[in-house]
Amino acid sequence: MINNRLVIIGGGAAGFFCAVNAARLHSTLEVILLEKNNKLLSKVKVSGGGRCNVTHNAPDILYMSKRYPRGQHFVKKTFSQFFVPDTIAWFRERGVALKAEADGRMFPVTDNSQTIIDCLLKEADRYGVKIHINTGVRSIQRRETGWELQLDNGNIMKTDYVCVAAGGYAQADKFAWLQATGHQVVPPLPSLFTFNMPANPITTLMGVSVEEAHVKIAGTKLQERGPLLITHWGMSGPSILRLSAWGARELAALQYNFTAVINWLPAFNENSLREEVQELRFSLGGQKVYHKNPFGLPQRLWHFLLQQSGLTEEHRWADMPAKEQNKLIRQLVAMECPVKGKTTFKEEFVTCGGIQLSEIDPGTMESKLAPGLYFAGEVMDVDGITGGFNFQHAWTSGWIAAQSIKSL
Structure with missing residues (x-):
């Protein structure tokens, strides 16, 4: 001893x-x-x-x-x-x-x-x-x-x-x-890393956070729900960090190149949101989509999703073209964000x-x-x-x- x-x-x-x-x-x-x-x-x-x-x-x-x-x-x-x-x-x-x-x-x-x-x-x-x-x-x-x-x-x-x-x-x-x-x-x-999305226009919204988002990794069973933060390099927040922990080995095998699919409104899927939008076309018909954000999303994010869907400040709920409406629904519940790389969380x-x-x-x-x-x-x-x-x-x-x- x-x-x-x-x-x-x-x-x-x-x-x-x-x-x-x-x-x-x-x-x-x-x-x-x-x-x-x-x-x-x-x-x-x-x-x-x-x-x-x-x-x-x-x-x-x-x-x-x-x-x-x-x-x-x-x-x-x-x-x-x-x-x-x-x-x-x-x-x-x-x-x-x-x-x-x-x-x-x-x-x-x-x-x-x-x-x-x-x-x-x-x-x-x-x-x-x-x-x-x-x-x-x-x-x-x-x-x-x-x-x-x-x-x-x-x-x-x-x-x-x-x-x-x-x-x-x-x-x-x-x-x-x-x-x-x-x-x-x-x-x-x-484990516990954030997602890099180089050159993705969503990074212009850095600082915007959503209290409840659903994130899944295309082609896998990996999915998480919770707060999401948009950063100048991509996405972070508890939902992303938890996803990175559960998927540590699977995402490494993909060399951190994969597609994250974001549902900004996890209470809806594509079909239920389509029904909701149809009702909004009647109830908010004369109002401009840019000025009326019925889902409680951060205003900057709402405007971004409208732009990505091809909708302008002149479009009203009632006269939203079918093609742009379908794009908006997809952007809201199944937005695809290519991920190329990771960053250590702080x-x-x-x-x-x-x-x-x-x-x-x-x-x-x-x-x-x-x-x-x-x-x-x-x-x-x-x-x-x-x-x-x-x-x-x-x-x-x-x-x-x-x-x-x-x-x-």
């Missing part, structure tokens, strides 16, 4: 939560946290537009688990040990109150991610966690008496236990140091893929192949859609690892 030591690799949400809880639960355990960059908790800082989407106000574990495109069965088991109410209580006990918004996302009442960062840093200081920034790990190797870490600076660090909370990697070769321990890695791919880089879950015990987060080696957070093949789900997995896995190490 090397003086009862735990080394945590990664200074993000999962790593910090493991560190502070392990140090708190076991006063004789020396806890060292290594971060390869010079910034701690960087994703916590930028999450939720700088407010930190701490978790999701889920009614139960089953509901929550269904928000993970990868790892559903795994998190169902882990959430039985540490779930949303536990996260809320943990932060509340440390003076940080969380609030739920209408869409279920939960934030600190301060609306400031620094509140969460300060709380975790304070806990680390309180329980004597030793933090080393600018300290990358080149390799970890099992020895008779524990583990040996070779650091990027050439130093060797020995420890009894290792918790890898290094986050996701964009390239498979970045996992080589973990594969060297005998673990299989599910090839990583981007700075919230998330990947699917990682350490194969069959090699990790969900009850302890310990490797089934290498005793004394634990995992937490996104380094595993678990990823959630946007809305606080990835952070809850980070808190849960970090807490379980801390509990397990403490009980040894």
